[in-house]
Amino acid sequence: MGTTENLLLAHNTKVVVLDFIKALNAEDFDLARQQLHDDMTFKGVMGERHGAETYIGDMEKMKFKYDIKKVFVDGEEVSLWYDIKMGQKTIFAAGWYKVEAEKIKSFQVIFDPRPIL
Incomplete structure (x- = not known):
């Protein structure tokens, strides 16, 4: 793949992930769902989710x-450093998103869970 194609791939990958986060923030869960592969996987400190419907269902409850x-981008991977507001607590976290065919295939989020335990 040439330089122009690499830049376009990285740009599109970044847009998919940022659109996903913006949709979650806006509580537009239908739009967030559109950014996910049906069989996506999520791994986090507090557990795992398999499948876009399961993940979005949880996000609708947790908000x-x-x-x-x-934001860091490398081909079809994006890493985010972000504060996540979880109810009354705000936690600094890192997320690693893997995109395939312009949809999120998997991601992992790590953070120190002690403030919410």
Whole structure:
């Protein structure tokens, strides 16, 4: 793949992930769902989710809000550093998103869970 194609791929990957986060923040769960592969996987400190419907169902209940601090893009992977507002607590976290065919295939989020335990 040439440089122009690499830049376009990275740009599109970043847009998919940022659109996903913006949709979650706006509580537009239908739009957030559109950014996910049906069989996507999520791994987090507090558990795992398999499938877009399961993940979005949980997000509809939790209504987390994300304040992005930094975005890193490498091909079809995006890493975000962000504050996640979880109810009354705000937690600094890192997310690693893998995109395939312009939809999120998997992601992992790590943070120190002690403030919410």
